[in-house]
Amino acid sequence: MELTPHVQEKLHAGHKLTAVVEAGLVQDFIKNTRVVALIEVASTHVKQGGEQALLIFQTARVPVHSAIDLSIEQVIAVDTNLKCEIDTSSLDVDTDVLVNITSGKVRLLFEMPFSQRTNAFVSEILRAAEVVSKRRGPPPEFAWLQPYQKSSTSSQDPASPGSAPTTADTLDGLGGDAVSLGDVSVDICQNLSSTYPDPANCNTENSSVHTENERSPDLGVNRHSIATGLSPTPIAARESHIRYQMAMREDAYTDIQEFTVFVGTWNVNGRSPTVGLAEWLAVDAEPPDVYAIGFQELDLNTEAFLFNNSPKEQEWLNAVLNGIHPKTKYRKVRLVRLVGMMLIVLVQEKHLAYVRNCAIDTVGTGIMNKMGNKGAVSVRLDLHNTSICFVNAHLAAHQEELERRNEDHDCIFQRTCFHLNITSNSPPKTIKDHEHIYFLGDMNYRINPCDMNIREVASSGEFKLLLQHEQLTQQKNAKRIFHKFKEGNILFKPTFKYDVDSDEWDSSEKARQPAWCDRILWYGDSITQLEYRSHPQLQISDHKPVSAIFMAGIKVVDTRRYRRIYEEVMKKLDKLENEFLPQVTIDTTEIILEPVKFYQSQTKYLTIANTGQVPVQFEFIKKLNDVTYCKPWLSIRPYSNFITPGEKCDVSLEVLVDKQTAAQLNSGVDQLYDILVLHLEGGKDLFITITGDYERSCFGSSINALVHMNKPFRDVPVAKLIDLESKQPKELSEMPYAVPKELWYLVDHLHSHGLQVKGLFTHPGLQKEIFEIRTCLDEGVEHQVLPGSVHSVAEALLLFIEALPEPVIPYSLYQAALDATPNFSLCKEVINKLPDYHRNVFEYLMAFLKELLNHAEDNTLDANTLAHVFGSVLIRESSAVAGSSDRRNQNQAIERKKQTFVHHFLMND
Amino acid sequence: MSLTYVDRLLYFWFKMSAGPYNYSYIFKYIIIGDMGVGKSCLLHQFTEKKFMADCPHTIGVEFGTRIIEVAGQKIKLQIWDTAGQERFRAVTRSYYRGAAGALMVYDITRRSTYNHLSSWLTDARNLTNPNTVIFLIGNKADLDAQRDVTYDEAKQFAEENGLMFVEASAKTGENVEEAFLETAKKIYQNIQDGSLDLNAAESGVQHKPTQPGRTNLNNDSQTNRDNCSC
Ligand SMILES: Nc1nc2c(ncn2[C@@H]2O[C@H](COP(=O)(O)OP(=O)(O)O)[C@@H](O)[C@H]2O)c(=O)[nH]1
């Protein structure tokens, strides 16, 4: 079970194993065992130590015995792109936690046992991710991971340049794909393609989770993997799984609809809205679907600064509401303000119903990294099925504060955190968790000093030259900030810094250089910018307002298709649940016995093969009103067992008709017929019918029936046998024997051949000979000769007496017989009460025994021994009584009484 | 060494038995009726939405499950499909106990299967609780040309005996969903109006998910005899 040494062995020199855990990787509807390891490179190996990565291993067997069992399936660099989330909705399961690991388009869902180890592992990943997010400077390269990627079994990402596929796309400041739900891993798309003709934009080329050849298209389960314990098991947390599946299939039930989004930003320099804003907000012919309007320096008062309390908020909100497009109605989604930063998000009234999960957050990056004079205010929401985030930022001012601005940028991305309402159960979201992100504000990036006259060029309209020296553009190109974000071409004059109420550059003492402080950037695949412009007509501030119009592809759910797919998912889960029910195949459901003879056992075998996908615990169970799971003449071994998938279990069914069961079969009360119920724990039941013919025998027949049989037992028709065994037989013989002829043959044989034999009735006979004697008695004795040794005949005699369904001393007189033992005459009274033929048998046997004792010198028998042997077969208690426990305690005393009873007759008569 | 494996199994059973499934009730159903009327096909059609033309004879009691929704409540159906052969009758009777719903099936193309309904109904009435919803299904409705039992007479039989009734086809799927769902709705309604007491041991409805199997076919606890004779 200890994985560490085996994983360590797979690592290259200088790489250290931080934590490792065994987990179930959820793939489609099943999960497969993986080993997940967090590794770290020593600081000497890379410029900046502490780079970490996740290695995901496939395992050839469970548990892992050596490093050979492990093969690298996937390598995931721990960069700012990596996210590790615990699915909180599954926390009611106290055995497993669902851990979501996403990195760009790779999205993996693991089930990990709820254990210390998992806890430690997840904490390590979170710690590693935090280290990366705090890190400064150029993004890590992860070149040290190359050797692992070579050996990785998964397909290399062809879209990425050679070196480090999983990291080539790494974002530094910002996580990349914000895990758009449409970007699903390839195997799921492939599985889907059969069900859905158009799995839409499944981004197959960019996935590195699995290749087709690794997995069969359906849920075929490899026998070997089952045998080795690698069998996939059904997903645990159904609810979270449905959510996961629905997210994966999003493309199949959503349509992209174009929405226009107006984004505006204006540093208003503490002024009040003395002019209408229509020239900024409503210059386009058609009204946008969404407005996101950001302000900075809304209020420069210390009151606002210290207590975040400002009358300007309402003033500007009113101005906005008055200035927006008049053609249609808007509703405010959220307004968020921190000191001078304010962001207002509005949507057309008709869209309001499709806006969900709104949340806001503010981050102050001012003094002590806390005060709200700088920082960002943000709003997030889901519009239909697309997650959107608006960030209105105000970064550090001044030409030389470039690095400070960069840090503010980092800080905003790191610290902004939206808490959705508690009931939705989802983890908090960061900015990069959104599919569409609009980042607007007074970024305060300036134009570096250069050999141009910035003011002149800025006024001329030759912005291209100037933009080469523009800090934000430079920093972005260097991937220091806004990685993966886009910005439209800037075709407008710098928006800073003007003399108030004019279009003149700053004429104050400070004579600030013009700069494009006010910017709008965006992130997201399906967004196109239509306009990017400034609005110099608005002159009340030293900044000009900027706006951008976007065409954004929003995923709109088609409820009909959603419902259908939801049902598909449910159906598939149901189907799986049925498939994961225990399944066995049995080689026969009907067992036909060869003719069964008295006291001769016969064994049949039943093979139970586990043909299902899960281990089976089987058990033969009782039927209604039955006391036992099978008839008394049958014994099943094992009657309960455990079979792993692909394995078999042979069950033996032994049939033995003995003295206890023969009578019932003879009399037709019972038959050799039984239906066994083979129950699979947690699953179905199978019925197994067992049938056979019992060859009736004089053994097990009653004295009263036998004396009326003048023919060999075998020649008596079954109907007559049953009739004779009934309470009131119709067909009695006219000339009944005094004692059953079979008894006579047995005794006569012993009389003729055994009187002088030493050890008679104490020496055991041979099983085989006893069968022969039985057959001979049943079929008719020729020449009064029985086969076998006298010992076998002696044992057959005892067996015959013991098999009598009604003992020689009938059950009804059992207690009387025991009570009579102190006194011989009482015993004789009991004998006088016996039914005629029983009394005959008793007296006949006593006479024979006395004769035996007459030859005691030869056969060495004594009265005590004989009385004991015969007492126990002649006097028997009914099995119903025999069962009770206090009886059993008195067993010895009873045996002694039985002996005494017989002893009287041997000695006193 | 094999600890993890055993753990996995225990885990698996835990999942199967008491996993955090999102349903509020479990209803137990039984499907009864003569052999060959299409009981197993109906179950299969309901759980897998497929017609299984070469369905093997049921020799025993098959088990299937599906989660459905009634009035916004998720309900897990545990369905026992019994063997219809006469010789198993005595054994299959054990499975009636605790059924919340009984689907009684005949084959519209075979009159004998219809004639036997009264005997099936007697069993169902005697062996289930009085609130058990009994739904009569005339199966193989797709074989209208070979019809041997008219809709009207079956309808009348159903009405006389207070049964819900449809003609369905496990082959085309027609009315299959309906039969199972209508039964569930009726049971749910019985719970809502209080006529079905959930606390009664044999209501056939469970509030909390438990393991599907392990029906104790007997009243008293099992005596695990390892050895029956001698
Ligand atoms: N045409 C038709 N055949 C059916 C239908 N349902 C079942 N069958 C067939 O009837 C036979 C018996 O079905 P089965 O489900 O095994 O019956 P069971 O013994 O009641 O379980 C099978 O050959 C099925 O293919 C149906 O709705 N239409």
Ligand SMILES: [Mg+2]
């Ligand atoms: Mg069947």
